Amino acid sequence: MQSVKITSVVAAPLFGASPKGGWSSEIKPEDSVHALIAVHTDAGVTGHGSVFSDGRLVQAAIDVLRPLFEGENALDPERVAEKLNQNSFWMGRGGTLTHAISGIDIALWDILGKVTAQPVGRLLGGIYRQRVQPYCSLLMQEPAPLADTLRAMHESGFRAFKIGWGPFGRALDTKLDEAIVRAAREAIGPGAKLFVDAGASDAHWPHGLKWALRTAEMLDDYDAGWFEEPLRPDAIDDYRELRRASPVPIAGGEVLTRRQTFLPWLARGALDIVQPDVTKVGGISEQRRIAWLADDFGVKYVGHGWNTAVGLAADLQLAAAMPLTDLVEFIGGSPYVDDITTEPPTLDPEGYLPIPMTPGLGVNLDRERLARYTPDPELLFSDERR
């Protein structure tokens, strides 16, 4: 099969169960901050993708991009995504349009996998692993309720955790920050992994380098595996200084998009761990290149596409195809991850997630479940009405 033509691309915004982000301007359940994408083809094969953006913007982006993708060969994901990138330079490259292209690119890789009967990870170059440890990502709360949540997630099988956002740093109370981290470490025990995310890409983050350095030293006392987004997302020079002085590894990059933006962060040594988000950065094509670039600089790559089961599926395939990626983010308690597929993600006895070795992304959306979160789930399964 030489060509499979794209007949339509559609977006289904997710509403009604959006998890809190711990943001200054908090996400409400009825807000649309994630959208699923379907790319339909003339071969009857449909691919699915995921975008971290307001669904209305994603739908508008698809309308704008339509002349560029319509009739294109769905078996050429990297070329088609790059065509969309290159021809939209004048519309704010790196912004919402890039987020939308991410979803299209993920769906095209899904199609290529389905047509060739191979898992996407193999098409990315080869399979290094067939399972990976998910870290359960949870919003920070006051110490007592956070400890309860962590104990419940530990009980359900997770052995790695990330706590972030919420009152940490924002309450301007370093004693509370430490009390939260202490309670978390006590709840999960010394054997579990613990990561801490300040979430300094939030609006008007109040702290700078000295707070970050003092906090990094505190986190080391609780054996934190990394300190994520400790500084505003454009403070590259402060990141460089912090990385050199901090006793714990420094992680970041979730709000950066386009591979070119990552180059100075890697070349200038600003991060120990880079965390591009496959549903924003430009898709699997872009994320693979960033992950390999990071590897060449000796920087660890851990994906951030946690927002839906499809984003997670893309991260799993990328984790399969990178030599040193031993973790994947997994948002705890989100129906957009746990409740939209025919086979919800299930931990093995050691707290790992199997990476599907079935064709494509290896994720099957469930119409009935999706109907709870998007008004027209049928759009994702058939293009008859387009």
Ligand SMILES: [Mg+2]
């Ligand atoms: Mg983060």
